[in-house]
Amino acid sequence: MIKLTRIDDRLVHGQVAFTWTPALGIDCLLVANDKVAKDDFQKMALGLAKPSGVKLLIKSVPDAITWLNDTRSANHKILLLVNSVKDVMALSNEVAEIQSINFGGIRGKEGAVSISKAISVTEEDTAIIRELLKKGIELEVRQVPTDNKQMIENLL
Amino acid sequence: MRKFLIATHGALAKGAQSSLDIIIGATDHVFIIQAYLDGNKSIEAELLAVMEQVSPSDELVIFSDLLGGSVNNQILKFALRENVHVVSGFNLPLLIEVILSDASSPIVEIIGSAIERAKEQIVYVNNLMTIRPNEDEDD
Numbered sequence: 001m002i003k004l005t006r007i008d009d010r011l012v013h014g015q016v017a018f019t020w021t022p023a024l025g026i027d028c029l030l031v032a033n034d035k036v037a038k039d040d041f042q043k044m045a046l047g048l049a050k051p052s053g054v055k056l057l058i059k060s061v062p063d064a065i066t067w068l069n070d071t072r073s074a075n076h077k078i079l080l081l082v083n084s085v086k087d088v089m090a091l092s093n094e095v096a097e098i099q100s101i102n103f104g105g106i107r108g109k110e111g112a113v114s115i116s117k118a119i120s121v122t123e124e125d126t127a128i129i130r131e132l133l134k135k136g137i138e139l140e141v142r143q144v145p146t147d148n149k150q151m152i153e154n155l156l
Numbered sequence: 157m158r159k160f161l162i163a164t165h166g167a168l169a170k171g172a173q174s175s176l177d178i179i180i181g182a183t184d185h186v187f188i189i190q191a192y193l194d195g196n197k198s199i200e201a202e203l204l205a206v207m208e209q210v211s212p213s214d215e216l217v218i219f220s221d222l223l224g225g226s227v228n229n230q231i232l233k234f235a236l237r238e239n240v241h242v243v244s245g246f247n248l249p250l251l252i253e254v255i256l257s258d259a260s261s262p263i264v265e266i267i268g269s270a271i272e273r274a275k276e277q278i279v280y281v282n283n284l285m286t287i288r289p290n291e292d293e294d295d
Contacts, residue, residue: 014179018252040287048284052276144181 002068002078002097008104009083011036015104015144017051020079023145028055028076032064032091033083061087065094085125092137100138103152115155116141126156157214158259161206162251163189163199163231164221175248176255183255191227199230207234215239215263217254219246241267250274 003024008016011031020026029050036042037060050056055076059067067073068080068091080098082088085106092098106112108120115121119141121129129152132139139152160183162169169188176183187206191199210216216239220228223244235242241263243250253270 018249019180019256022256044285044287048281052273144179146181 001074001076002080002095004102005080005082005088005091005098005100006102006104007082007085007088007106009106011081011083012046012049012056016079016081017049019144019146021051021054024077024079026054026077026079028057028073028078029081030064030067030078031056031058031081032061032087033058034060037063061090065091068095068097085121085128089128089132092132092135098137100140101132103139103141104143115152116150118143119155121156129156157185158263159185159187159210159214159216160255161187161189161216161218162246163191163203163218163227165191165225165227166193168221172246172248172251176251179248180252180256186255189227199227203230203234210239212239215241217263217267218242219251219254220244221246243267243271247274247277249277 003026004020006016006020011033012029016029021029031037031046036046037058043058046058047056057067061082064080068078080091082091083106088098088101092101103116103119105118106120106125108114109122112120112122112125129139133153140149141147141152141155142149162172164172167190169190173186173188176186187209189199189202189206206216216234218231218234218240220231220242221244222228225244228242228244231242234240243254250270250273253273254266257266257270
């Protein structure tokens, strides 16, 4: 089962390994990203960042959808990690279990506006966010589990 | 209540606290002492000020930078108190693990296992960098 779906453009890093993983009793980190799934160097780098005792799966977005909808994933406590709003939309369209999405970190870039300390969004992101909200999915901003949830609709 | 003190030569303590703020979020009950930033003064008064905020029913875990350093040496006399625990040579993984640990678990066990795990974090990364394609096991 999916314990948390998180958008974080650093994917696996300190906050994920040291706070979310123990706080939620995660036993499987699933990185859903088309580019990383094809990049052996990035896969190796994420492997080094993985906390011990936790399984790390790195799949393309379509493969992640297939795996999440398969009974094989049911016994895992999964932290699903994506690095963009676009990818999370693709996943939430196909995986009914995703009813809440954590916005952990999206760094600023050209054309993006900052809506909280760790989250910057483009116009395209905002359009997708509004669609997700229309579907009734909870969108909350927290870097670490002890932060107070900020609802994204109050930040746009 | 469990309280923490990071005590170092110079500004390492504040830097460590800044890293903790980023990785695990703001933490309560973490004191810092930065020795000799401001001349060659003893940290005695600062230590006493921290101790005043630690009641007999509290536990205090002190992280110092160097075993045998003057900071740790000045801390030693407080380590005789039953509710004070001193760990020297801390690193960031150790701080994270101890500070995030369950407050109801015994501190002696937490410190023991956190030290073992923190040692495992000191690795020669180059030796780990072996790229293995198609390693994704599925079930």
